Amino acid sequence: ETGVTQTPRHLVMGMTNKKSLKCEQHLGHNAMYWYKQSAKKPLELMFVYSLEERVENNSVPSRFSPECPNSSHLFLHLHTLQPEDSALYLCASSQGPGATYEQYFGPGTRLTVT
Amino acid sequence: GNSVTQMEGPVTLSEEAFLTINCTYTATGYPSLFWYVQYPGEGLQLLLKATKADDKGSNKGFEATYRKETTSFHLEKGSVQVSDSAVYFCALTDTNFGNEKLTFGTGTRLTIIP
Numbered sequence: 485e486t487g488v489t490q491t492p493r494h495l496v497m498g499m500t501n502k503k504s505l506k507c508e509q510h511l512g513h514n515a516m517y518w519y520k521q522s523a524k525k526p527l528e529l530m531f532v533y534s535l536e537e538r539v540e541n542n543s544v545p546s547r548f549s550p551e552c553p554n555s556s557h558l559f560l561h562l563h564t565l566q567p568e569d570s571a572l573y574l575c576a577s578s579q580g581p582g583a584t585y586e587q588y589f590g591p592g593t594r595l596t597v598t
Numbered sequence: 599g600n601s602v603t604q605m606e607g608p609v610t611l612s613e614e615a616f617l618t619i620n621c622t623y624t625a626t627g628y629p630s631l632f633w634y635v636q637y638p639g640e641g642l643q644l645l646l647k648a649t650k651a652d653d654k655g656s657n658k659g660f661e662a663t664y665r666k667e668t669t670s671f672h673l674e675k676g677s678v679q680v681s682d683s684a685v686y687f688c689a690l691t692d693t694n695f696g697n698e699k700l701t702f703g704t705g706t707r708l709t710i711i712p
Contacts, residue, residue, distance in 0.1 A: 488641065526602070527642075527687070527702040540699070574641055584691075587700065589641030 487511040488590035490575050496596045497565065505560040505593045507575030513588070515581040516558040518550060521572040521592065533558060534581040565597045600625045604688045604703035611678055612711050619673040619706050621662075621688035629690040631655075631664055631671040632700070636685040645673075645686070680710045 487510045497503050509516065518530040532540035533552040547569075549561040558575055572592040578585040605620040623629065630649040634642040646655030651666035660675045671688060688703040 524704055526704050527700075529699055532699075576641070586644050587642075589643065591639060591641045 488575060488577055488588050490573075490590040490593050492593060493591065494594045494596075496598060497562070498598055499565060499567070501565075502561070502563040504562065505573055505575075505595075507558040507560075507590055509556055509558075509575075509577035509588070509590075511577060511588060513577040513579050514555055515578045515585070516552060516555070517576040517578075517587065518558065518560050519574040519576065519589075521574055527574070531560075532581055539581055562595075565595075567597050570595055570597045600629070600690060600692050600701045602688050602690055602701055602703035604686075604706055606704070607685075607707040608709060609706060610709045610711060613680055614677045615710075617673070617675040617678045617682075617708070619686055619688075619708070621671045621673065621703060623669050623671065623688070623690050625669075625690055625692045627692040629692045631662070632689040632691070633660070633662055633671070633673050634687040634689060634702075636687065636705070638684070642687060678708075678710050680712055683708055683710045 489508050491506045515534045517532050520528045520530055529542050530544045531550045536552045547564050551559040572594050574592045575590040576587040578587045601624045603622050632647045633645040635645045636642045646657040648655040648664035651664050654663045662671050662673045685705045685707045687705045689700045691700050
């Protein structure tokens with residue numbers, strides 16, 4: 485148990501659906517991250533939030549929309565996704581932004597776009 | 599830009615065998631180097647790290663030495679166990695330019711056979 489939870493653990497959605505991924509951290513951290521993990525590719529950093537403000541957006545398509553209402557919660561809103569968006573989406577948190585602070589990862593949401 | 603190259607898996611070993619997973623990197627500054635492990639159904643966990651040349655990181659019987667001359671950070675363990683079966687990710691962060699993002703390799707799946 486790393487103190488970072490993600491729901492749902494598995495999600496299957498059609499290309500016209502709208503869904504949201506949720507992440508919650510119980511560690512008192514100030515920074516939260518979304519990563520995309522695809523088979524045979526390096527982890528891709530998607531978004532970084534520090535004290536609820538977005539500090540990094542790695543040119544992610546607009547069909548992915550993050551929301552950080554407070555330092556404990558992070559959402560990833562999904563709409564009109566493509567099959568190539570199927571992947572494991574990992575949330576992480578750390579005391580501060582950047583890798584000086586150890587990042588603690590959640591178990592991920594396995595997303596399948598049909 | 600920064601990049602991490604690690605040996606492609608999968609790697610299959612018998613219990614008590616010696617393990618080496620190769621990792622080399624390219625970085626423009628003075629990176630810190632990390633190994634993360636992902637057990638089945640879980641998120642990534644920091645396994646060990648080294649922050650400067652010739653440092654040795656170690657944890658749970660695993661070791662890796664930061665070799666600046668060969669730009670490498672190979673992961674080793676003298677006697678693997680079935681419980682070591684997981685995916686291992688090499689990563690770096692380059693703090694020289696204030697950019698502390700983690701850059702990951704593609705991961706190496708390790709399976710230990712009893």
